[in-house]
Amino acid sequence: MTSSTAATTAESINDLLSQRLGQRRHDMWFGQATIQLQRDSLEVEAGSQFAADWINAHFEHDLRVVAEHVAGSPVKVSVKVRHDRPGDSGSSTEQAIAPPPSRRAAPRKRVSAGQAHRLSDFIVGPSNELAWSASNRLAGESGTCPVSPLFIHAGCGLGKTHLLQGICQKYGERFGRHDPIRYLTGEQFTNEYIASVRESRIDEFRRSMRRLTLLAIDDIHFLGDKVKTQTEFLHTLDALHLAGARIVLASDAHPHKIRNFSKGLVSRFLSGMVVEIE
Secondary structure (H helix, E strand, C coil), rough: HHHHHHHHHHHHHHHHHHHCCCCHHHHHHHHHCCCEEEEEEEEEEECHHHHHHHHHCHHHHHHHHHHHHHHHCCEEEEEEEECCCCCCHHHHHCCCCCCCCCCCCCCCCCCCCCCEEHHCCCCCCCCCCCHHHHHHHHCCCCCCCCCCCCCECCCCCCCHHHHHHHHHHHHHHHHHCCCEEEEEEEEHHHHHHHHHHHCCCCHHHHHHHCCCCCCCCCCCCCHCHHHHHHHHHHHHHHHHHHCCCCEEEEEEEHHHHCCCCCCCHHHHHHHEEEEECC
């Protein structure tokens, strides 16, 4: 097969796959992957072990169907990790992903605010697959995290808190309990900030927040209308970002739809990955 023919074949497979999965899911999992059809074999090279495991577990059938449609004969699907990218140290391949469980388990451990859920207990379906996979990526991959800050928005009872607490649990297990991590609500952040100002402990408050390696804040929309708290939180986000910390936030609305939030904060929220649980 010539290079031009191979490129055309790969494009045809990607087009059919996009139609089958939907553009968003296709771009999420195959946007950074390469696809090559060699006689009776379809080879997929993903950018990380995380992506390769997910593609193999969830899209092997779809890949085989579209490849056999293009090839006109039976095709075997092979998914592996691409290691030839410049500067790729392979660190992102260390953490494989487990298949979604069939049920929820009872909360088992604690973080800084109450009983914590685990990502492995989260029931995954089409409405939350993207949010769950992004949460696993933020919590489990080494090196620079392209999905941070991760902003998850959804209505009440759809799993935002479960995902945030699960991220804290998995990150702690993955990178060690010595790393300072914090889960709290927007109301708790506000109350702690106000108390630190009243008691002349603002420097202590800032040190405690800005030394974190992972910050997870639930119900961030609580900061609406609270101008001074928003300013403090903006400085906290900037300090954590410069330090390479990971940030995950949850709200009941998209950043653009949260009332009375500063443009600076909305811009920071949009700088990473924004995902909705439908």
